Amino acid sequence: MNSSQSSSKVYLEIVKQLRAMIQTEGYQAGDKLPSEREMSERLNVGRSSVREAFRALELLGLIETRRGEGTFIRDFRGHQLVQLLSTFILQDERAKGDVKETKFLIEWDCLWLGARKAADSELNKIKEWALTGNYDDDEFFYRIILLADNHLFMRMWTILKDYYNSLNFPQDKVSKEDYVLLIDTMVQHDEQQIKDQYCKIRNLSSI
Amino acid sequence: MNSSQSSSKVYLEIVKQLRAMIQTEGYQAGDKLPSEREMSERLNVGRSSVREAFRALELLGLIETRRGEGTFIRDFRGHQLVQLLSTFILQDERAKGDVKETKFLIEWDCLWLGARKAADSELNKIKEWALTGNYDDDEFFYRIILLADNHLFMRMWTILKDYYNSLNFPQDKVSKEDYVLLIDTMVQHDEQQIKDQYCKIRNLSSI
DNA sequence: CCGCACATGGTGGTCAGACCAGTTTATGTT
DNA sequence: AACATAAACTGGTCTGACCACCATGTGCGG
Numbered sequence: 295m296n297s298s299q300s301s302s303k304v305y306l307e308i309v310k311q312l313r314a315m316i317q318t319e320g321y322q323a324g325d326k327l328p329s330e331r332e333m334s335e336r337l338n339v340g341r342s343s344v345r346e347a348f349r350a351l352e353l354l355g356l357i358e359t360r361r362g363e364g365t366f367i368r369d370f371r372g373h374q375l376v377q378l379l380s381t382f383i384l385q386d387e388r389a390k391g392d393v394k395e396t397k398f399l400i401e402w403d404c405l406w407l408g409a410r411k412a413a414d415s416e417l418n419k420i421k422e423w424a425l426t427g428n429y430d431d432d433e434f435f436y437r438i439i440l441l442a443d444n445h446l447f448m449r450m451w452t453i454l455k456d457y458y459n460s461l462n463f464p465q466d467k468v469s470k471e472d473y474v475l476l477i478d479t480m481v482q483h484d485e486q487q488i489k490d491q492y493c494k495i496r497n498l499s500s501i
Numbered sequence: 502m503n504s505s506q507s508s509s510k511v512y513l514e515i516v517k518q519l520r521a522m523i524q525t526e527g528y529q530a531g532d533k534l535p536s537e538r539e540m541s542e543r544l545n546v547g548r549s550s551v552r553e554a555f556r557a558l559e560l561l562g563l564i565e566t567r568r569g570e571g572t573f574i575r576d577f578r579g580h581q582l583v584q585l586l587s588t589f590i591l592q593d594e595r596a597k598g599d600v601k602e603t604k605f606l607i608e609w610d611c612l613w614l615g616a617r618k619a620a621d622s623e624l625n626k627i628k629e630w631a632l633t634g635n636y637d638d639d640e641f642f643y644r645i646i647l648l649a650d651n652h653l654f655m656r657m658w659t660i661l662k663d664y665y666n667s668l669n670f671p672q673d674k675v676s677k678e679d680y681v682l683l684i685d686t687m688v689q690h691d692e693q694q695i696k697d698q699y700c701k702i703r704n705l706s707s708i
Numbered sequence: 709c710c711g712c713a714c715a716t717g718g719t720g721g722t723c724a725g726a727c728c729a730g731t732t733t734a735t736g737t738t
Numbered sequence: 739a740a741c742a743t744a745a746a747c748t749g750g751t752c753t754g755a756c757c758a759c760c761a762t763g764t765g766c767g768g
Binding site: 723726733735 | 739740741742743744745746747748749750751752753754755756757758759760761762763764765766767768
Binding site for chain 2: 718719721
């Protein structure tokens, strides 16, 4: 144990170790993990700490425990959360493209959803705000996604936005006029126009 | 403790109790939870069991612990995972609509993504499979989303699919011909046609 | 009366050991 | 060989002990 920085909680270290073990030793779904007692000996930590790590991973659906038998890797393809799972998987360059693509598509979905769901008065309110207020891209789309009125999309977008921002994609500043124009297209309820304007803002040839 | 069914793991019961407490006693982000010791007395369980529950919730990002101070509810609006979070929040009727809406939009996104990304040979392969094979709706769209080649969408869709299926929305059986037709529209790369056909399958007036 | 230093109690963090309750495996009997 | 039993594991839970950290109160000196 005691790898890298100490002072961090032991059970978190165990989670890390477990992840490493799974990667290096090629554990697969259904495989049996070392017993809690063996694990605690191997890592020189108390069994209770091992249990805390195991319980946490169990609640996440990553492992499964059967009394008298042992602890097993669970088949968690795709399943379960998106967040911590990302920490496990979201490492390669390829995934970065996925984040970008997904964020943009969700934003587009919400533009169209918002155009159909929102009352004109709400759209006008946002248009006024877009004309006068100070805001960045995230703040603007946050309001758009509020219009779409879909909690799931809001959650996904929030996660994606944070990842996206941390990935440092090059991004041109969007002018206030373009944001306002985007809202105008929403008022028109013209799907193609919304799409064109969104593509312009995002510098995309198509979506 | 020992509510309803016993034999289930104590730490899971504590998670339940915690959720109930948060709901009934109106805990909010930032509020302090009872200490581990008090909790174990109150529920007549060992402190280690309380800790297992707390550690699991901590890893999920639902609570936060500060040594010497206590355990606090975390501001997890939107943030963090989607999966287990849903279990906590996804209870009202409203959320069901979100699941449906989101699932459909992601499927539509992936149809269009797949149409643009996939080679004709792959589309033809799927078409053949669609003509001859046995499959249900999930299996069909699983292959579609594979075409879209976006891990994030795949993960989201997998989660959404499971929730959606558990919600028992009424759903008509889709004929094999309609699935094949959908693939044909993808081959044409005509967005409007894809959309129309998808709406037909899902019985939607618009998307 | 104020302000600072220190003591005290509360809180999470960790460990060790003890049981219990299941499952698996080895053992020995028939 | 087949079966029954015993031993050896494995997870599940509780208790008690210590440590490190933080907040609060207490008392001393100013």
